[in-house]
Amino acid sequence: MPNSRIVQLAQMIATRTSVLDEHIQNNNLSQPAFEPGSPTEPIQQTTPEIEKARTDVIEAAIELRQLLEGPVRLLLPESNFSPLAAIYNFKVASFVPLGCSISFVELADKCGLSEHDLGRIIRYVAAHHRVFCEPEKGYVAHTAASKLLSENKMIEHLMGLTFAECWPAHSRVIDAIARKSEEPNISGYAFANGTSLNTFDFLSHHPERAHRFAGAMSSTSQASLDALSNYFGWAGLEAGTTVVDLGGGQGHVSVHLARTFTHLHFVVQDMAAVVDGMGEKIPEDVQDRVKITAHDMFTKQPIKGAGVYLLRYILHDWPDKYCVEVLRHLTAAMKKGAKVVVQDHLLPEPGTLPLLQEMQIRSMDAIMLSLFNSREREVDDWQNLFNQADGRFGGFRATRVKENPSTGIIVAEWTGE
Numbered sequence: 465m466p467n468s469r470i471v472q473l474a475q476m477i478a479t480r481t482s483v484l485d486e487h488i489q490n491n492n493l494s495q496p497a498f499e500p501g502s503p504t505e506p507i508q509q510t511t512p513e514i515e516k517a518r519t520d521v522i523e524a525a526i527e528l529r530q531l532l533e534g535p536v537r538l539l540l541p542e543s544n545f546s547p548l549a550a551i552y553n554f555k556v557a558s559f560v561p562l563g564c565s566i567s568f569v570e571l572a573d574k575c576g577l578s579e580h581d582l583g584r585i586i587r588y589v590a591a592h593h594r595v596f597c598e599p600e601k602g603y604v605a606h607t608a609a610s611k612l613l614s615e616n617k618m619i620e621h622l623m624g625l626t627f628a629e630c631w632p633a634h635s636r637v638i639d640a641i642a643r644k645s646e647e648p649n650i651s652g653y654a655f656a657n658g659t660s661l662n663t664f665d666f667l668s669h670h671p672e673r674a675h676r677f678a679g680a681m682s683s684t685s686q687a688s689l690d691a692l693s694n695y696f697g698w699a700g701l702e703a704g705t706t707v708v709d710l711g712g713g714q715g716h717v718s719v720h721l722a723r724t725f726t727h728l729h730f731v732v733q734d735m736a737a738v739v740d741g742m743g744e745k746i747p748e749d750v751q752d753r754v755k756i757t758a759h760d761m762f763t764k765q766p767i768k769g770a771g772v773y774l775l776r777y778i779l780h781d782w783p784d785k786y787c788v789e790v791l792r793h794l795t796a797a798m799k800k801g802a803k804v805v806v807q808d809h810l811l812p813e814p815g816t817l818p819l820l821q822e823m824q825i826r827s828m829d830a831i832m833l834s835l836f837n838s839r840e841r842e843v844d845d846w847q848n849l850f851n852q853a854d855g856r857f858g859g860f861r862a863t864r865v866k867e868n869p870s871t872g873i874i875v876a877e878w879t880g881e
């Protein structure tokens with residue numbers, strides 16, 4: 465009798481986990497664990513083969529769990545993130561000492577919460593997320609996850625983005641899509657914040673939130689920056705070529721490219737509220753080649769004749785007609801042969817990517833909807849944007865990043881004079 469699906473999945477989990485364990489043992493690495501002090505990266509010194517084994521196990525484990533929990537659970541998944549949001553909001557992790565525990569009473573006092581509420585929140589996140597543990601009744605200690613939150617500003621920014629910005633927006637997206645609008649200020653985010661402004665204009669009036677947003681954006685992975693370096697011919701650009709990094713935030717992408725391609729110059733452009741005071745923070749080794757300036761990309765491009773206009777994770781924040789406007793503002797500044805280089809998500813044909821990657825890209829598309837009333841795009845959608853913007857954009861090509869196929873590098877060349 466052939467094995468049932470659940471046995472096949474269990475066997476796949478067993479064989480592929482052995483591959484991971486062998487890698488850990490052979491390289492004298494730490495085993496993944498929940499205790500503080502265990503590695504932040506669950507599998508270290510990873511290779512593409514090891515990463516594949518890891519995702520195979522996770523995908524099989526998801527399917528097995530879904531099969532065993534049954535369809536009711538699929539319709540009613542755990543969806544209350546308020547306890548995690550409270551941990552972020554009341555800075556609970558920062559008050560828990562490293563290396564020992566603290567009583568609910570004392571911790572509640574430090575966080576400004578009632579002991580009763582703090583206790584139930586701690587017990588919820590410990591059970592659901594392995595954030596904190598209760599080594600003895602009424603006492604809290606760190607786990608690997610809560611310790612990471614207490615020590616890592618980037619993780620704090622990302623939790624802020626998730627729980628203070630995205631989560632309220634998700635809860636109002638139904639009201640927004642009922643309007644069938646293509647305006648960026650008719651979004652779950654705008655409804656949640658009671659504003660008639662689009663998300664970025666709203667953030668520019670709330671500098672602390674804008675700073676947190678920019679901080680979360682700068683958490684981009686090394687792999688993603690490497691993809692940008694490797695999938696476009698930066699090395700072949702003439703020495704002294706200027707690259708304009710539109711919506712470049714605090715300059716982290718230009719700094720990375722400037723270090724890799726020492727013959728290029730960079731001008732980072734972003735909203736005044738984002739770039740304010742950032743010039744001095746550009747690392748010394750690239751300060752002469754990376755300039756940060758305030759510029760609104762919905763106005764005429766002031767840097768004429770640059771070799772490349774880079775739009776990294778910009779256009780997915782905007783509905784089509786706004787993307788077309790951004791591209792049109794570039795055309796008057798572009799010289800023949802100049803390129804627009806886009807790094808962004810590239811929607812796959814449904815069901816063609818492995819489950820985890822499909823889940824990741826669909827989640828990102830849903831976030832774009834909630835935050836900006838915008839969308840991720842398929843290859844044809846990207847080509848249409850350039851065609852709509854100006855018939856003189858030619859040489860369109862979209863290349864999927866092999867190491868992360870839900871993203872791509874999209875290039876169009878200006879053929880006008």
Ligand SMILES: C[S@@+](CC[C@H](N)C(=O)[O-])C[C@H]1O[C@@H](n2cnc3c(N)ncnc32)[C@H](O)[C@@H]1O
Pocket residue numbers: 664678681682684710711712713714717733734735738759760761762775776777778781
């Ligand atoms: C998703 S972030 C991408 C940041 C950066 N390019 C990266 O790859 O990490 C979008 C950026 O667009 C910027 N932005 C939004 N509206 C803008 C505008 N009108 N003009 C210039 N930049 C803008 C935001 O401030 C933010 O830094």
